[in-house]
Amino acid sequence: MVTLTNSPAIAAAAEIKPGRYPDLSNAQLYLQVIEQLLADWNLKLGDIDGVLAAPLDMATPSPKIFTHEMLAEELGLTPRLGLTMSAGGATYGYMVQYAALAIAAGKAEAVLCVGAGKFAKMSPDVAETLIKSVCDPEFEFPYGPVIAGLYAQYAARYMHEFGVTAQDMAAVSVSSRKWAKLNPAALTYAKPDISVADVLASRMIASPFHYLDCSIPCEGGGAVLVTSGEVARRISAQPAYILGMGEFHGHGYVSRNRNLVDCGAARSGADAFRQAGLAPADIDHVQIYDAFSINPLMFLEDLGFAARGKAAELFHSGRTAPGGDFAVNTYGGLIGYGHGGDASGMSMIVEGALQVMGRADGRQVSADRALVHSYGGMMAEHSTLILGRSA
Amino acid sequence: MPGRPVPQVTDATRPYWEAARESRLSLPKCGACGDVFFPPRQKCPACRSDQIAWITASGEAEIVSFSAVHMQPFEGYADHFPYVLAIVRLAEGPQLMTNIVDCDVDALRIGDGVSVCFEARGDGARIPQFRPGRAINSNQNGDVS
Ligand SMILES: [Zn+2]
Numbered sequence: 350m351v352t353l354t355n356s357p358a359i360a361a362a363a364e365i366k367p368g369r370y371p372d373l374s375n376a377q378l379y380l381q382v383i384e385q386l387l388a389d390w391n392l393k394l395g396d397i398d399g400v401l402a403a404p405l406d407m408a409t410p411s412p413k414i415f416t417h418e419m420l421a422e423e424l425g426l427t428p429r430l431g432l433t434m435s436a437g438g439a440t441y442g443y444m445v446q447y448a449a450l451a452i453a454a455g456k457a458e459a460v461l462c463v464g465a466g467k468f469a470k471m472s473p474d475v476a477e478t479l480i481k482s483v484c485d486p487e488f489e490f491p492y493g494p495v496i497a498g499l500y501a502q503y504a505a506r507y508m509h510e511f512g513v514t515a516q517d518m519a520a521v522s523v524s525s526r527k528w529a530k531l532n533p534a535a536l537t538y539a540k541p542d543i544s545v546a547d548v549l550a551s552r553m554i555a556s557p558f559h560y561l562d563c564s565i566p567c568e569g570g571g572a573v574l575v576t577s578g579e580v581a582r583r584i585s586a587q588p589a590y591i592l593g594m595g596e597f598h599g600h601g602y603v604s605r606n607r608n609l610v611d612c613g614a615a616r617s618g619a620d621a622f623r624q625a626g627l628a629p630a631d632i633d634h635v636q637i638y639d640a641f642s643i644n645p646l647m648f649l650e651d652l653g654f655a656a657r658g659k660a661a662e663l664f665h666s667g668r669t670a671p672g673g674d675f676a677v678n679t680y681g682g683l684i685g686y687g688h689g690g691d692a693s694g695m696s697m698i699v700e701g702a703l704q705v706m707g708r709a710d711g712r713q714v715s716a717d718r719a720l721v722h723s724y725g726g727m728m729a730e731h732s733t734l735i736l737g738r739s740a
Numbered sequence: 741m742p743g744r745p746v747p748q749v750t751d752a753t754r755p756y757w758e759a760a761r762e763s764r765l766s767l768p769k770c771g772a773c774g775d776v777f778f779p780p781r782q783k784c785p786a787c788r789s790d791q792i793a794w795i796t797a798s799g800e801a802e803i804v805s806f807s808a809v810h811m812q813p814f815e816g817y818a819d820h821f822p823y824v825l826a827i828v829r830l831a832e833g834p835q836l837m838t839n840i841v842d843c844d845v846d847a848l849r850i851g852d853g854v855s856v857c858f859e860a861r862g863d864g865a866r867i868p869q870f871r872p873g874r875a876i877n878s879n880q881n882g883d884v885s
């Protein structure tokens with residue numbers, strides 16, 4: 350166990366409702382997210398002395414590399430710490446990690462971590478822009494890749510090696526929908542429950558993924574404030590202390606991964622558990638980046654919550670769903686809640702923090718300790734966070 | 741198919757694409773340590789030597805993974821669905837992304853043997869593609885329309 354000085358914690362966390370914001374520019378979405386955080390937690394801008402931002406327009410050909418400066422100026426801040434950070438979906442996990450390190454080193458006391466993004470409605474030209482940000486432009490793009498088809502390379506191989514089935518993946522979407530129906534902010538909140546058969550009957554997008562195996566593109570954004578434990582206790586009755594952190598960077602593009610069933614989540618997970626001095630059995634709930642239904646299966650196994658090929662049993666048995674003893678993606682996941690474009694990697698962090706803080710309303714679980722896993726690129730770089738109620 | 745993307749060539753990758761124009765699959769091989777690697781780079785990724793030679797690959801490969809894609813990736817890429825997006829491992833070791841062409845999608849399996857063929861793109865460019873079965877002969881001059 351490696352204890353961090355100053356007990357860094359997530360003191361405040363907020364997201365805007367996933368959906369469509371046609372009247373707001375991307376920059377205005379960022380500011381709306383920050384307003385929401387300030388309002389939800391009764392914060393003052395003067396409390397903030399660090400700003401970590403995801404680049405505005407991250408998944409476009411021209412991301413804004415000085416987004417932290419733009420935000421600081423807009424908010425009238427002159428922070429002691431500021432960076433624009435970019436690692437795709439892992440960006441937000443890394444923000445929390447680097448904010449915690451800065452706080453442990455006394456370099457800042459209250460670091461705002463923020464991102465927002467648009468995820469335009471799918472059309473062939475939008476798909477081309479998006480795909481070019483995650484595939485090799487020279488050696489993959491000429492073969493007509495789509496994002497679902499790239500993820501499918503992992504899923505098909507995983508099924509092949511470990512006997513995982515389409516029913517197993519469908520069970521992940523079924524569990525996510527149950528949680529989404531407890532979360533009024535989720536895009537599928539008002540939709541009916543779904544069954545494994547419903548997922549398999551939905552149209553095929555890219556084998557093995559059916560429509561209901563896929564996350565739902567939308568716009569959104571989220572922010573957390575990472576502070577010292579002392580500051581956190583003034584802001585929140587129950588902060589989410591950062592107990593463990595892990596980071597791992599593996600292959601680049603999917604066709605370069607020599608072992609498609611090992612993306613590196615196990616490495617970032619092992620570091621986080623080691624730092625926290627905890628094991629998988631100590632974790633109450635897990636929030637995992639789920640662009641597609643294969644992700645939670647692969648990562649729960651990588652992270653030590655199930656043997657290879659066995660994570661599906663957690664979903665089939667109902668243990669991951671409301672009322673179960675091992676809650677997974679309690680906000681509905683990106684599959685049930687919505688995939689808020691560039692900011693999707695913040696959703697599972699906000700949820701992990703809110704659960705630990707006891708602020709998850711109708712979907713609150715017994716949540717002393719959370720594991721939050723996110724990744725960037727084609728599952729190429731990983732972030733694992735372990736959060737808990739006591740430092 | 742002329743509407744499909746034409747490869748963006750760099751100095752390091754030019755020999756690969758020049759060979760493809762002649763319907764040959766060519767791979768960089770390190771003159772110092774013997775590593776056959778991909779993608780082509782100015783220096784060997786194993787030992788950083790810049791003594792790079794080019795070999796003609798056998799054209800034989802195995803399907804590592806694949807997906808039958810039912811949606812248009814971008815304007816004009818496919819005119820019938822599904823098309824197959826795959827990763828194959830060459831007999832020489834490197835992995836490539838490819839389409840599996842001339843195939844019965846429902847019969848395709850991971851581990852199947854495939855062999856290279858070449859598809860014409862714009863401006864005389866050709867790109868390696870793979871189809872089920874062994875190469876007809878070793879000079880890999882099979883073309884697809
Ligand atoms: Zn070498």
